[in-house]
Amino acid sequence: MSSKAELRLGLIGVGKSGRTHLAALKSLKDAGFLNIKINAISDIDKDKLKNTAKEFNVPAAYDDPVALINDENVDVVYICAPIGTHADMVKRTAQANKAVYCEKPLAHSCPQVRELNAVAMDSSVQTSAGFLLRYDPFLLYAKHLINKHDFGKPLLAHIHDDQQFPLNEVDYAQWRGNMQLPGGGILLHQSIQDIDVLNWFFGDIASVYAQVGFHGERGIEDQASLMMMHEDGTTSTLDSLWHWLDRPEERKVELFFENGFIGITLESGNTHLDYHLRGEGPIRVYSENTTKILLEHLNIPSNNLALNIHDPLSDPRINKHLALSYSFLKSLLSGESTSPNFLEATSAHRIVDAAYESASTKTPIDIL
Numbered sequence: 001m002s003s004k005a006e007l008r009l010g011l012i013g014v015g016k017s018g019r020t021h022l023a024a025l026k027s028l029k030d031a032g033f034l035n036i037k038i039n040a041i042s043d044i045d046k047d048k049l050k051n052t053a054k055e056f057n058v059p060a061a062y063d064d065p066v067a068l069i070n071d072e073n074v075d076v077v078y079i080c081a082p083i084g085t086h087a088d089m090v091k092r093t094a095q096a097n098k099a100v101y102c103e104k105p106l107a108h109s110c111p112q113v114r115e116l117n118a119v120a121m122d123s124s125v126q127t128s129a130g131f132l133l134r135y136d137p138f139l140l141y142a143k144h145l146i147n148k149h150d151f152g153k154p155l156l157a158h159i160h161d162d163q164q165f166p167l168n169e170v171d172y173a174q175w176r177g178n179m180q181l182p183g184g185g186i187l188l189h190q191s192i193q194d195i196d197v198l199n200w201f202f203g204d205i206a207s208v209y210a211q212v213g214f215h216g217e218r219g220i221e222d223q224a225s226l227m228m229m230h231e232d233g234t235t236s237t238l239d240s241l242w243h244w245l246d247r248p249e250e251r252k253v254e255l256f257f258e259n260g261f262i263g264i265t266l267e268s269g270n271t272h273l274d275y276h277l278r279g280e281g282p283i284r285v286y287s288e289n290t291t292k293i294l295l296e297h298l299n300i301p302s303n304n305l306a307l308n309i310h311d312p313l314s315d316p317r318i319n320k321h322l323a324l325s326y327s328f329l330k331s332l333l334s335g336e337s338t339s340p341n342f343l344e345a346t347s348a349h350r351i352v353d354a355a356y357e358s359a360s361t362k363t364p365i366d367i368l
Helices: 016-030 046-055 065-069 083-095 110-122 137-148 169-176 186-202 287-297 307-314 319-334 342-361
Strands: 007-012 036-042 060-062 076-079 099-103 127-130 154-164 205-213 223-230 235-243 250-257 260-265 272-277 283-285
Touching: 007 016, 007 065, 007 319, 016 036, 016 046, 016 307, 016 319, 036 046, 036 065, 046 060, 060 065, 065 083, 076 083, 083 099, 083 110, 099 319, 110 342, 127 319, 127 342, 137 186, 137 250, 137 260, 137 272, 137 287, 154 186, 186 205, 186 223, 186 235, 186 250, 186 342, 205 342, 223 342, 287 307, 287 319, 307 319
Parallel strands: 007 036, 007 076, 036 060, 076 099, 099 127, 154 235
Antiparallel strands: 154 250, 205 223, 223 235, 250 260, 260 272, 272 283
């Protein structure tokens, strides 16, 4: 496909995730970074669908997602609907020979994700999985530091991730309270993103020991603690929690090495990165430094960067969505492989499955 060709997009699910993707895609289009057009959206909530179509000036609005998938004016389908609908939508999209982006988690289990990847491969369509943290500027900056400096052997990694319970009582009653739809709680819906980060930084995970808690009595786990051993001997730990407190949501990443330390605070409104090399003083890095690394990762020249794209790239609410979409859609235009794709997503899903098994059996699980 020519890099000058127009990509015609359709998006299913205009809740929080879908609207964030629409805002990011609109920024890419308005800045002229990609030749894209958002031709259709879909949602079962007709009022929300109508309002969103008007807000983003989308010409076609469907309350049936199949109609969007079959729309001849759609080349690429974004799936931002609840997890229970992913499998059918992905299969239909692949069978229609259209590229597909799917929000995480892709499915209820790793075998289901493998099946979706097989369907996509059989249809020769490109895929993208919603592991947005791979495009977080601070995590990319940490990768940059590790490549630039001699941090030495990794020793220990820890992620602390606490968020308010993700939906209010009304939304919860619609799908998260029905286990047939969410398929799991914090392990599947939140921890999977952190697991992907640890896999991304330190390589394949060889074993996992997990404990989970059901403190909210909602039928799904709202607390998870994992200890993982990577194939290279690195130990990583993860503590995740959904809570009902009036406090800032937070994700903290700590990476310890023989010769240094990197600490990242991502979501409290005081986002920054600290690093400390042996024999040197600690250094703090803010977003103005990390945006440059994000641009380099995307191969976007930083000189004379237009304000209408610089601001979204610096906005933590949408910059990861924008960066992932830019990388995905640019790969479609150039014919290159996309990343993270469905095949890569199987690794994180495999760890989640093993963590559920470990929590159930109260024993460590080796990853085969």
